[in-house]
Amino acid sequence: xxxxxxxxxxxxxxxxxxxxxxxxxxxxxxxxxxxxxxxxxxxxxxxxxxxxxxxxxxxxxxxxxxxxxxxxxxxxxxxxxxxxxxxxxxxxxxxxxxxxxxxxxxxxxxxxxxxxxxxxxxxxxxxxxxxxxxxxxxxxxxxxxxxxxxxxxxxxxxxxxxxxxxxxxxxxxxxxxxxxxxxxxxxxxxxxxxxxxxxxxxxxxxxxxxxxxxxxxxx
Amino acid sequence: xxxxxxxxxxxxxxxxxxxxxxxxxxxxxxxxxxxxxxxxxxxxxxxxxxxxxxxxxxxxxxxxxxxxxxxxxxxxxxxxxxxxxxxxxxxxxxxxxxxxxxxxxxxxxxxxxxxxxxxxxxxxxxxxxxxxxxxxxxxxxxxxxxxxxxxxxxxxxxxxxxxxxxxxxxxxxxxxxxxxxxxxxxxxxxxxxxxxxxxxxxxxxxxxxxxxxxxxxxx
DNA sequence: CGCGGCCGTGTTGTGCACAACCGCCAACTC
DNA sequence: GAGTTGGCGGTTGTGCACAACACGGCCGCG
Numbered sequence: 316x317x318x319x320x321x322x323x324x325x326x327x328x329x330x331x332x333x334x335x336x337x338x339x340x341x342x343x344x345x346x347x348x349x350x351x352x353x354x355x356x357x358x359x360x361x362x363x364x365x366x367x368x369x370x371x372x373x374x375x376x377x378x379x380x381x382x383x384x385x386x387x388x389x390x391x392x393x394x395x396x397x398x399x400x401x402x403x404x405x406x407x408x409x410x411x412x413x414x415x416x417x418x419x420x421x422x423x424x425x426x427x428x429x430x431x432x433x434x435x436x437x438x439x440x441x442x443x444x445x446x447x448x449x450x451x452x453x454x455x456x457x458x459x460x461x462x463x464x465x466x467x468x469x470x471x472x473x474x475x476x477x478x479x480x481x482x483x484x485x486x487x488x489x490x491x492x493x494x495x496x497x498x499x500x501x502x503x504x505x506x507x508x509x510x511x512x513x514x515x516x517x518x519x520x521x522x523x524x525x526x527x528x529x530x531x532x533x534x
Numbered sequence: 535x536x537x538x539x540x541x542x543x544x545x546x547x548x549x550x551x552x553x554x555x556x557x558x559x560x561x562x563x564x565x566x567x568x569x570x571x572x573x574x575x576x577x578x579x580x581x582x583x584x585x586x587x588x589x590x591x592x593x594x595x596x597x598x599x600x601x602x603x604x605x606x607x608x609x610x611x612x613x614x615x616x617x618x619x620x621x622x623x624x625x626x627x628x629x630x631x632x633x634x635x636x637x638x639x640x641x642x643x644x645x646x647x648x649x650x651x652x653x654x655x656x657x658x659x660x661x662x663x664x665x666x667x668x669x670x671x672x673x674x675x676x677x678x679x680x681x682x683x684x685x686x687x688x689x690x691x692x693x694x695x696x697x698x699x700x701x702x703x704x705x706x707x708x709x710x711x712x713x714x715x716x717x718x719x720x721x722x723x724x725x726x727x728x729x730x731x732x733x734x735x736x737x738x739x740x741x742x743x744x745x746x747x748x749x750x751x752x753x
Numbered sequence: 754c755g756c757g758g759c760c761g762t763g764t765t766g767t768g769c770a771c772a773a774c775c776g777c778c779a780a781c782t783c
Numbered sequence: 784g785a786g787t788t789g790g791c792g793g794t795t796g797t798g799c800a801c802a803a804c805a806c807g808g809c810c811g812c813g
Contacts, residue, residue, distance in 0.1 A: 325603055325766060325803095353795070363768045368795090372591050384544055384795050385774030401685040403634055415622055466620040466696075470689050477685075544773095544796060572765070582798045587765090603765050604804030 325366070332360060332370035340379050340390055341479040342448055347392035351380065378477050395485075395532050398478050405474045406525045408467065409458075413518025416463040420512040427457060428506040435499040442495045444486045451498065452479065458505075458521055461514055485532050497524075544585070551579060551589035559598050559609055560698040561667055566611035570599065597696050614704075614751050617697050624693045625744045627686065628677075632737025635682040639731040646676060647725040654718040661714045663705045670717065671698065677724075677740055680733055704751050716743075 323331075336356075339345050357367045371388060374380045382388045395402070418424070431454055438447060455475050459468045486494070501524045508516035542550075555575075558564050576586045590607060593599045601607045614621070637643070650673055657666060674694050678687045705713070720743045727735035 350794090352793095364795090365767050365769090369591055369766095372588055373595055376592055376595060382795065383775080385793085386776075387794055400635055400683040404630070404683060404685045404689070407630055407634070411623070411626055415626070416619055464619040464623060466623045466693060470623070470693070474685060474689070569764090571763095583765090584797050584799090588796095601765065602805080604763085605806080606764055 328362070328366065329369055332367060333373050336370060336374060337379065337476055340374070341452070341476055342445060343480060343483050345390045347390050347480065347484070349390050350387040351390065353388065377473060393478065393480050393484070395481055395529070398481055399529070401474055401478050402525070402529045405471070405478060406522055406529070408471050408474065409525055410518055410522040411467060412458065412462045412471070412521070413515035415467055417514040418461055418463050420509060420514065424461070425509055428509040431457065432502045432506050435502040439495050439499050442491050444483065444491055447491070447495060447498065448479070448483050454502065461517065481532060482528070489531065547581070547585065548588055551586060552592050555589060555593060556598065556695055559593070560671070560695055561664060562699060562702050564609045566609050566699065566703070568609050569606040570609065572607065596692060612697065612699050612703070614700055614748070617700055618748070620693055620697050621744070621748045624690070624697060625741055625748070627690050627693065628744055629737055629741040630686060631677065631681045631690070631740070632734035634686055636733040637680055637682050639728060639733065643680070644728055647728040650676065651718070651721045651725045654721040658714050658718050661710045663702065663710055666710070666714060666717065667698070667702050673721070680736065700751060701747070708750065
């Protein structure tokens with residue numbers, strides 16, 4: 316992943332910092348409650364505190380971290396109890412994706428859906444929680460790309476990253492291979508719907524799986 | 535509004551800056567396309583550029599302004615053509631507010647709803663576009679307070695402020711007194727629904743009015 | 754007259770030093 | 784011994800100076 320572009324735009328740099336940190340938080344590289352040091356992070360990314368703080372500011376606005384003057388920058392904790400309502404909203408938005416300006420299904424999209432199935436099968440043969448979370452994240456982005464509604468995409472993404480950690484945090488209480496199997500099933504169902512050019516069905520499948528996932532996490 | 539607290543928290547100061555600037559943008563005090571000067575604004579608010587930039591960063595993430603290195607900070611333009619999809623989403627979210635965790639209707643809420651009707655009547659007797667926009671903004675916040683779903687509130691607010699300017703920008707092509715009359719009607723219908731403790735109805739009314747408003751703006 | 758390069762001016766981005774602040778611990782007082 | 788207070792180390796917030804950059808006007812040249 317050596318960047319080909321020698322000079323990086325300020326905006327691109329910000330995006331990179333933000334996305335990287337967001338990934339780390341949502342993959343639990345930074346555990347909830349742990350403290351981030353602006354200075355350390357700035358040193359790691361080879362910049363000064365100022366641009367890094369711009370990225371942290373965005374993360375704070377997104378609810379992933381919380382800064383306190385004189386104390387530090389703390390990764391927020393999440394649990395289903397307080398995130399239940401957010402989950403509800405995510406579920407509804409997932410359904411909306413099928414009704415609001417769905418894209419036209421191209422062979423490229425169908426191919427990608429099948430790729431995800433293949434990827435899911437591979438995952439099933441060698442379950443790994445972190446890798447699962449990563450694929451799930453990719454699959455979410457794929458799903459978001461199926462609507463042309465920019466606002467819906469942005470909103471869904473915001474809410475997704477806000478709740479993404481709940482699953483990974485609860486995986487020890489669940490059965491990983493069960494989860495992988497269920498996820499694979501979702502991938503297969505989605506691929507079938509997309510092959511039939513039926514994005515409404517794909518959205519409903521996703522909606523159903525969000526609902527069932529919440530139920531499993533609650534129970 | 536002289537603040538009793540002598541020392542203002544950093545977070546409170548940020549919120550104040552952000553909310554003030556957001557209001558000005560959405561009330562068209564800062565016209566779309568106009569340029570904001572960090573230095574001038576910092577001087578006005580009696581601070582340095584650094585905290586002000588924090589507020590601008592949030593506004594940029596919300597899509598209300600756009601900064602370009604070496605050029606300036608430009609207030610984004612909005613028109614219905616590109617905001618149509620955002621409007622769609624707002625409409626759907628408004629409906630959701632009635633189904634997802636509505637609050638329990640208290641006498642206080644009923645009183646507030648009636649206050650809005652009174653306020654709307656006063657507005658009808660002396661139409662003023664800017665004052666209308668202001669009341670509309672207050673009414674939006676009132677509507678948002680009727681759901682306990684924090685994520686839904688936050689999302690709706692984000693989208694509201696992103697599209698709020700469209701109406702004010704188009705008012706010259708519309709009939710102001712017509713608009714005021716329609717708004718008053720919405721206020722009355724909403725008050726009636728709330729008096730009946732029927733928040734689902736209130737949400738559907740709002741949904742309908744968003745839809746009709748978009749239609750008027752388009753036509 | 755047209756045009757291309759250069760520079761001046763104004764803007765945002767960055768780095769750095771310092772201020773403001775919090776939590777902890779030890780010393781002190783009663 | 785319990786409570787209090789002062790200081791210390793470490794963190795984020797702020798201010799300022801400078802770098803990077805874009806735009807437009809100006810001058811020289813063809």
